[in-house]
Amino acid sequence: MITNLRELERLGEEGRRSLWPASGKIVVGTASCGLAAGAQAVAQGLFQAVQEHRLAYEISGTGCLGYCSQEPLVEVRCGDGLRVVYAQVNEERADELVAGLEGGDLSPELALCRWQEEAQPARKDPAAEAFPHHQQLGFYRRQQRAVLRNCGLIDPQSVAEYVACGGYSGLATALTMSPEDIIGTVGRAGLRGRGGAGFPTGRKWALARKEPGTRKSLICNADEGDPGAYMDRSILEGDPHAVIEGMAIGAYAIGADEGYIYVRAEYPLAVERVREALRQAKQLGLLGEGILGSSFSFDVHLMAGAGAFVCGEETALIASIEGRRGMPRPRPPFPAQAGLWGRPTNVNNVETWANVPLILTRGAQWFAGVGTDGSKGTKVFSLVGRTQNSGLVEVPMGITVRELVYEVGGGTADGGRCKAVQTGGPSGGCIPESLFDTPIDFDSLRGVGAMMGSGGLVVLGERTCMVDMARYFLRFTQGESCGQCPACRLGTKRMLEVLVRITEGRGEEQDLPLLEELAEGVRTASLCGLGRTAPNPVLTTLRHFRHEYEAHVRDRRCPAGVCRALVVYHIDPERCLGCGACRTACPQGAISGEPKKAHTIDPERCVRCGACIEACLVEAVRPG
Numbered sequence: 001m002i003t004n005l006r007e008l009e010r011l012g013e014e015g016r017r018s019l020w021p022a023s024g025k026i027v028v029g030t031a032s033c034g035l036a037a038g039a040q041a042v043a044q045g046l047f048q049a050v051q052e053h054r055l056a057y058e059i060s061g062t063g064c065l066g067y068c069s070q071e072p073l074v075e076v077r078c079g080d081g082l083r084v085v086y087a088q089v090n091e092e093r094a095d096e097l098v099a100g101l102e103g104g105d106l107s108p109e110l111a112l113c114r115w116q117e118e119a120q121p122a123r124k125d126p127a128a129e130a131f132p133h134h135q136q137l138g139f140y141r142r143q144q145r146a147v148l149r150n151c152g153l154i155d156p157q158s159v160a161e162y163v164a165c166g167g168y169s170g171l172a173t174a175l176t177m178s179p180e181d182i183i184g185t186v187g188r189a190g191l192r193g194r195g196g197a198g199f200p201t202g203r204k205w206a207l208a209r210k211e212p213g214t215r216k217s218l219i220c221n222a223d224e225g226d227p228g229a230y231m232d233r234s235i236l237e238g239d240p241h242a243v244i245e246g247m248a249i250g251a252y253a254i255g256a257d258e259g260y261i262y263v264r265a266e267y268p269l270a271v272e273r274v275r276e277a278l279r280q281a282k283q284l285g286l287l288g289e290g291i292l293g294s295s296f297s298f299d300v301h302l303m304a305g306a307g308a309f310v311c312g313e314e315t316a317l318i319a320s321i322e323g324r325r326g327m328p329r330p331r332p333p334f335p336a337q338a339g340l341w342g343r344p345t346n347v348n349n350v351e352t353w354a355n356v357p358l359i360l361t362r363g364a365q366w367f368a369g370v371g372t373d374g375s376k377g378t379k380v381f382s383l384v385g386r387t388q389n390s391g392l393v394e395v396p397m398g399i400t401v402r403e404l405v406y407e408v409g410g411g412t413a414d415g416g417r418c419k420a421v422q423t424g425g426p427s428g429g430c431i432p433e434s435l436f437d438t439p440i441d442f443d444s445l446r447g448v449g450a451m452m453g454s455g456g457l458v459v460l461g462e463r464t465c466m467v468d469m470a471r472y473f474l475r476f477t478q479g480e481s482c483g484q485c486p487a488c489r490l491g492t493k494r495m496l497e498v499l500v501r502i503t504e505g506r507g508e509e510q511d512l513p514l515l516e517e518l519a520e521g522v523r524t525a526s527l528c529g530l531g532r533t534a535p536n537p538v539l540t541t542l543r544h545f546r547h548e549y550e551a552h553v554r555d556r557r558c559p560a561g562v563c564r565a566l567v568v569y570h571i572d573p574e575r576c577l578g579c580g581a582c583r584t585a586c587p588q589g590a591i592s593g594e595p596k597k598a599h600t601i602d603p604e605r606c607v608r609c610g611a612c613i614e615a616c617l618v619e620a621v622r623p624g
Helices: 004-019 032-036 037-050 091-104 126-130 161-165 169-174 179-191 203-211 231-238 239-254 266-281 312-323 350-362 364-368 401-408 442-447 466-479 486-503 511-523 529-533 536-544 546-552 581-585 611-615
Strands: 025-029 056-063 074-078 085-087 112-115 217-222 258-264 299-303 344-348 378-385 390-397 418-423 429-432 458-462 567-571 621-623
Touching: 004 161, 004 169, 004 611, 025 032, 025 037, 032 231, 032 266, 037 056, 037 085, 037 091, 056 581, 112 390, 161 239, 169 239, 169 350, 179 203, 179 239, 179 364, 179 621, 203 239, 203 344, 217 231, 217 239, 217 312, 217 350, 217 611, 231 239, 231 266, 231 350, 231 378, 239 258, 239 266, 239 344, 239 350, 239 581, 258 266, 258 312, 312 344, 312 390, 312 442, 344 350, 344 529, 350 364, 350 390, 350 511, 364 401, 390 401, 401 418, 418 466, 466 486, 466 536, 466 546, 486 511, 486 546, 511 536, 511 546, 546 611, 581 611
Parallel strands: 025 056, 217 258, 217 344, 258 299, 378 458
Antiparallel strands: 025 074, 074 085, 085 112, 378 390, 418 429, 418 458, 567 621
């Protein structure tokens, strides 16, 4: 049991020895992205190779370093502070790497970069210059890892390593302050909720604090459901104690004695690591009765949700925890007034809670010094889609969409033009390339019809049909509607029917104003945020890409060549080399032609699968 700062520091010393063993350490990225790329087999291969070569290197796992497209990532950590990261490591490269270590060779030719941050020991050896600094890579150059500071550094299942990196010192500081001072500090920092709405966190805490009642609760909303979004999952997998510490600080500030972490069951690794972190925290007295020798008591429970998207809405989430069907309820009363079991309840998302310990340890002025006037701090995004560098990124608020897409993301995967980005998931909106100089902050994104959301950012290439993309997201929200209010239940269904009609070549001129009318009705009459924001993808694509809708309706043509009912493939005879690649790839045998002569496509047999376009090396196959 840890009852004072001296015992906490002793635990930190144990963690520092674990982080930087004199014998060296090999760390494998074992978050979900790494495991999906084969990290488990790589870790086993490294362990066997270290045993065979009789090396003293320790082997452990860690969270996500963010560069998901380069997984599996492996880091060699030397006792003097040098961290060398290797990308796309397979079992063969793992053997080669360990063989080099036996002779003292860190294999610069295999390395991605060296990782160096302010908080870690610095290596003075000039040999370190053989490895590029991680911030010399385009993917990391504009990043500022604060919330993700420990992801990729610590073993997420080691509370000692978390404490070694300053963990629970924010809670220790908070326990020397009054609740009002803590709320004031968070307020001065300018932290706004990272779940999407951007409500000022200090103000939310103050509302819960002033409510009467001896029992109060707080909740960590980890019900991350946006397609392509995995920020919360990665934080929970890589640094679960940061969330627990943030919740403990928030509980002390508002006067809560009980908390819940509500995470979807589809995140089994996150559930496992949070459960272990809670066990450790309770065992050491960092949760429970008399935390750190004080009179403050607080406990946290873990609840796995069943995956309903609507449970990301706080009143539906509360209903789910209470054992009822996850459906939103009218507000007021707001959860801060009457939430879980009727108690005053504060709800924040994973990233918000993970920011709180930093504010307590580094100060409100430090946090407020990053970002813009109205949006302070950093924001974590999952950068996915047609991007060259996909992964988890953390950037200062105020960076432009263009900087994020082209500098951090490296542009599109195929080197083509980026048509747009979709921010905020199915509740967000599309930003066209012409508006890429828009700063990424809460207010600027709203100004162009989009929203921050929880942090999903999908890069859309030239071959993306914006009508089909709007149909995809609306199908998702329509299927996830709880059905409680007619505006959402029926309005999204009617909108989806119109979009399906358009993509199938049956659209009419009056469908476009009808979509706008339906969208306005759904947005104004829906009860919760899911319904009110469901029309966003449709409205923003109509606003910025109306010409694509008009091409579908007036010309019966899909400019991107995506909507099969509106596409006829043809081969440009001037570009075709007669190589036969398209003929081989066609599953219907619809392509004919002699070797080294232009081929043709039989439109009657063609099923518009697009295999010919993918197979053609000279872009001679075109949708028409």
